[in-house]
Amino acid sequence: MSPTAVPMKKHYLPALLLLAACALPAGAAQFTITPVRIFMTTKDRAVAVTVTNDSDEEVVMQADLYVWKQRPDGSDDLQLTEDLILTPPIMKLAPRARQVVRLARLSPPPGGMQQTYRLVMREVPEARTTDKLQLQVALAFSLPVFISPPGVKRDLQCDLERAAPDLVRAVCSNGGNAYAQVRALEVLDARGTKVAARDSGGYLLPSVRRSFDIRAADGRILPGKVKLQVALDDGSLQAFDATLPE
CATH class of the missing domain: 2.60.40.10 (Immunoglobulins)
Structure with missing residues (x-):
């Protein structure tokens, strides 16, 4: 991603x-x-x-x-x-x-x-x-x-995997030397439409890897290209491209 x-x-x-x-x-x-x-x-x-x-x-x-x-x-x-x-x-x-x-x-x-x-x-x-x-x-x-200390920063990387027809799992890791805090997550389809969202997250300290389940509000999450948007505590948003299987 x-x-x-x-x-x-x-x-x-x-x-x-x-x-x-x-x-x-x-x-x-x-x-x-x-x-x-x-x-x-x-x-x-x-x-x-x-x-x-x-x-x-x-x-x-x-x-x-x-x-x-x-x-x-x-x-x-x-x-x-x-x-x-x-x-x-x-x-x-x-x-x-x-x-x-x-x-x-x-x-x-x-x-x-x-x-x-x-x-x-x-x-x-x-x-x-x-x-x-x-x-x-x-x-x-x-x-x-x-x-x-001076110069420390997070390095957040996330991927998506399917867990159920209406559920995907964001697997995130922090490869930096400072904390990352996920505040919310959204999954957008190829047209930019939100298909699943989660309004809670958590801290990832350095070298930590954890996952967040994101469920569709209604219906199945279709396969294909999607974008994972991760809102962070400093007000920024990181986006990751992914392809969901059937």
């Missing part, structure tokens, strides 16, 4: 909100963290992160840092690390309060490859006196952290 660069409307990344426990809404705190993705260069020793308690109750937060890798199937592999530290790692925020903390790098990263981490901020549920039995909700944000 031969990729071509195509301009595309800017995409915006929402915060990744993980619900760590199912419980009654009355026991849940609400908090936000900015930025939702953290970018550092090899010259940066620290960056600022803002944590805001949006609720009317005091909230206690705890931070953990993980080296972020991906398995061959694209699933995340997280290992606790001391390469980075958030200071303070535990904080108590009054209702509607805001605190700026520092994410600091403790050792210089190796050159030539983007380093990838996850900052996980968790609520620490505290016992509350109540006359009714009430479960607690623990919320967490998992934020990607990228430390990039």
Whole structure:
């Protein structure tokens, strides 16, 4: 497949909100963290992160840092690390309060490859006196952290294979030395008509290969020449030519 660069409307990344426990809404705190993705260069020793308690109750937060890798199937592999530290790692925020903390790098990263981490901020549920039995909700944000030396870039390549009469599979690999993030995928026929689409994707860290199933909204995807369009997180679009068999 031969990729071509195509301009595309800017995409915006929402915060990744993980619900760590199912419980009654009355026991849940609400908090936000900015930025939702953290970018550092090899010259940066620290960056600022803002944590805001949006609720009317005091909230206690705890931070953990993980080296972020991906398995061959694209699933995340997280290992606790001391390469980075958030200071303070535990904080108590009054209702509607805001605190700026520092994410600091403790050792210089190796050159030539983007380093990838996850900052996980968790609520620490505290016992509350109540006359009714009430479960607690623990919320967490998992934020990607990228430390990039000069010149690193992604190298995304994708191919299409048929999986079913109404389903094709995009198999993508990242041969670069920086992450790629697929936001959406579309399959266009030879006339440029959209025949299948998927509005979700995922990260591909360097050297990772993963697949995305794309199903037709109605009917069969006909064989022949098609174009796969891959929307990326920076607002760009890459297009790959392919030929689908029967």
